[in-house]
Amino acid sequence: MVQKKLTEISGDKEPVKEVIKAEELAKKQREISVAEFFAKNRHLLGFDNPRKALLTTIKEAVDNSLDACEEMRVPPDIIVMVSPLEGKEASVADRFLISVEDNGPGIVKQQVPRIFAKLLYGSKFHTMKMSRGQQGIGISAAGMYGQLTTGKPVKITTRISPKKPAMYYELHIDTKKNEPEILKEEETAWDKDHGTRVSIELEAKYVKGRQSVEEYLKQTAIANPHASIIYFSPESQKVDFPRATKDLPMEPKAIKPHPYGVELGMLMNMLKETKARNLQAFLKQEFSRVSPRIAKEICQKAGLFENARPSRIATQEVDKLYKAVNETKIMAPPTNCLAPIGEELMLKGLKKEVNAEFYAAATRPPSVYRGNPFIVEAAVAYGGELPAEELVRVIRFANRVPLLYQQSACAVCKSILETNWRNYSISQSKGALPTAPMVIMVHMASVWVPFTSESKEAIAHYPEIIKEMKLALQECGRQLALFLSRRRKAEHEAKKKSYIETYLPHIGIALKDILSLKEEETKKIDKHLKEILEKHRGSEHDKDIE
Numbered sequence: 001m002v003q004k005k006l007t008e009i010s011g012d013k014e015p016v017k018e019v020i021k022a023e024e025l026a027k028k029q030r031e032i033s034v035a036e037f038f039a040k041n042r043h044l045l046g047f048d049n050p051r052k053a054l055l056t057t058i059k060e061a062v063d064n065s066l067d068a069c070e071e072m073r074v075p076p077d078i079i080v081m082v083s084p085l086e087g088k089e090a091s092v093a094d095r096f097l098i099s100v101e102d103n104g105p106g107i108v109k110q111q112v113p114r115i116f117a118k119l120l121y122g123s124k125f126h127t128m129k130m131s132r133g134q135q136g137i138g139i140s141a142a143g144m145y146g147q148l149t150t151g152k153p154v155k156i157t158t159r160i161s162p163k164k165p166a167m168y169y170e171l172h173i174d175t176k177k178n179e180p181e182i183l184k185e186e187e188t189a190w191d192k193d194h195g196t197r198v199s200i201e202l203e204a205k206y207v208k209g210r211q212s213v214e215e216y217l218k219q220t221a222i223a224n225p226h227a228s229i230i231y232f233s234p235e236s237q238k239v240d241f242p243r244a245t246k247d248l249p250m251e252p253k254a255i256k257p258h259p260y261g262v263e264l265g266m267l268m269n270m271l272k273e274t275k276a277r278n279l280q281a282f283l284k285q286e287f288s289r290v291s292p293r294i295a296k297e298i299c300q301k302a303g304l305f306e307n308a309r310p311s312r313i314a315t316q317e318v319d320k321l322y323k324a325v326n327e328t329k330i331m332a333p334p335t336n337c338l339a340p341i342g343e344e345l346m347l348k349g350l351k352k353e354v355n356a357e358f359y360a361a362a363t364r365p366p367s368v369y370r371g372n373p374f375i376v377e378a379a380v381a382y383g384g385e386l387p388a389e390e391l392v393r394v395i396r397f398a399n400r401v402p403l404l405y406q407q408s409a410c411a412v413c414k415s416i417l418e419t420n421w422r423n424y425s426i427s428q429s430k431g432a433l434p435t436a437p438m439v440i441m442v443h444m445a446s447v448w449v450p451f452t453s454e455s456k457e458a459i460a461h462y463p464e465i466i467k468e469m470k471l472a473l474q475e476c477g478r479q480l481a482l483f484l485s486r487r488r489k490a491e492h493e494a495k496k497k498s499y500i501e502t503y504l505p506h507i508g509i510a511l512k513d514i515l516s517l518k519e520e521e522t523k524k525i526d527k528h529l530k531e532i533l534e535k536h537r538g539s540e541h542d543k544d545i546e
C-alpha cells in the first residue's frame with residue numbers, strides 16, 4: 001500500500017527506492033583521534049586562553065624535568081626562559097619562545113618523537129607510585145598548542161651520556177592520526193653531559209600576579225626545596241630560586257592497589273585478568289597488605305572456597321567478596337610509594353618565601369580512596385608582614401605541583417571552608433574563607449591524584465580526601481590557637497605591667513605624703529615595689545613555660 005502511494009505521487013511506473021536514514025548516518029561515522037579531539041577541546045588541557053597557555057606550557061615542562069631528575073637521583077637544576085619574539089603579527093596575544101632545560105637523564109632517541117608529539121603516551125599511567133606526570137598528555141599537548149597557534153615545531157635537544165652525542169629534533173604532531181612527524185633529526189653540539197631542553201614557540205600573554213609564571217615557580221620552590229630553579233623573564237630579569245636542601249625526597253616505589261576503596265567493577269576486571277591460579281593467591285598477589293592469613297579470612301567471610309578459580313567466580317560471588325574485603329581489618333597501605341614533603345621541609349620552604357611570625361605544619365598518616373594510597377600535609381604561616389584585613393591566602397599542591405587555577409572547585413578550598421576556624425581564634429564569615437594575616441598550604445601526595453579535569457587544576461571532592469585535609473588543618477589550627485592564646489596572655493601581662501610602672505611613682509609620692517617619709521625612705525619603697533613587680537613577672541613567665 002505504501003509503495004503504491006509512492007508510485008502515484010512520483011508519477012513513475014517504477015517504485016521509488018526508500019531511503020534508510022540509519023544507513024545514511026552510518027556512512028558518516030568514523031574514529032576520532034585523541035589528538036584531534038583535544039585540538040578542538042584544548043580548554044580541557046588548560047589552553048583555553050593565551051595567559052593560561054603560557055603558564056600551562058611551563059608547568060608541564062618543569063614537572064617533567066623534576067620527575068626526570070628525581071628518577072635519576074640528582075638534585076634538579078632547571079633553567080626556564082620566556083623570550084618575546086620580534087616581528088610578530090598583530091593579534092590579541094603576543095608570541096613567545098618558551099625554553100625549559102634540565103640536568104636529568106636525557107631521553108633515548110627512539111622515544112623522543114612519541115614523548116613530545118603523541119598524546120596519551122607515557123610510562124606512569126599504569127604504575128602505582130607518586131609522580132607529577134600521570135596521563136602522558138601534558139608536554140605533547142603544549143607542543144600541539146604551539147603548532148596550532150604559530151605553526152612552528154617543538155624543538156628538543158637531549159643527551160643521555162657524555163659518551164654519546166646530543167640529539168636535536170624538530171617535531172610536529174599529526175592530529176588526524178595522533179602520530180609524530182619528524183621534521184629534523186640530527187646530532188648537535190651541547191656542553192651538558194646529560195639532560196634535556198625543550199623549546200616551544202606559541203601565542204600567549206605574559207602577566208604578573210597570583211597566577212603568573214613567577215608565582216608558579218616560587219610555589220614550586222616551596223614544595224621542592226631540593227630543586228634549584230633559574231628564571232629569565234620576558235623583561236630579561238633573572239630570578240633565582242636556590243635550593244634549601246641537597247637531600248632528595250625519598251624515591252617512591254611502585255606498589256599494588258590497596259583492597260580498601262577498590263570498586264566492584266574494578267575487582268571484577270582484576271579477577272578476569274589475573275594470572276593467579278586460585279582466589280587466595282589472587283588476593284595475596286594483586287593487592288598490597290594482604291597476607292595469606294588475611295586472604296584466608298576474606299575468603300571465609302565471603303563464604304568462598306580458597307582454591308576457586310578467580311575467572312570463574314560468578315557476579316553474585318564477587319559481590320560477597322567485595323563486602324568481605326571491606327569488613328576485614330587490613331593494615332594501612334605502605335608509604336614507600338609516596339614522597340611527601342614532610343613537616344620540616346614544608347616549614348623550611350614556607351619560611352624561605354613567606355615572612356611571618358608563626359609557622360606550623362602537620363602530616364597525616366596514609367589513607368586510601370578507590371584503592372589508591374594518599375597522604376595529606378598542611379602548614380600555616382601567621383602574622384609578620386602578611387596583610388591583616390584580607391582573606392587568607394591558600395597555596396595548593398598535588399604531588400608537589402602548585403595548583404593556581406580553579407581554587408573554588410578544589411577539595412582543598414572545600415576543606416578550608418568546612419573547618420571552623422573560629423574555634424582557633426580566627427575570624428571567619430559563614431561560607432567564606434577566614435580573614436586573618438595567614439597563609440594556608442595544603443599538599444596531597446598520591447599514586448593517582450583525582451583531578452577534576454585533564455588540565456590538572458583542582459582536586460576532586462572525594463569524602464576520604466576532604467576528611468584527611470580537614471584533620472590536617474585542624475591540627476595546624478590547634479597549634480595556631482595555642483600560639484595566639486599565649487600571645488594574648490603576654491600582651492595582657494605587658495599591659496598590666498605598664499599600668500603598674502605608670503602609677504608606681506605616684507604610689508611612692510602618696511606614701512611619702514601620708515607617712516611623712518624622708519627622701520631616702522621613699523627610694524627604699526620604690527626599690528621594694530620594683531622588686532615585687534619583677535618577682536611577679538618572673539613567676540608568670542615560669543607558669544607560661546610549664
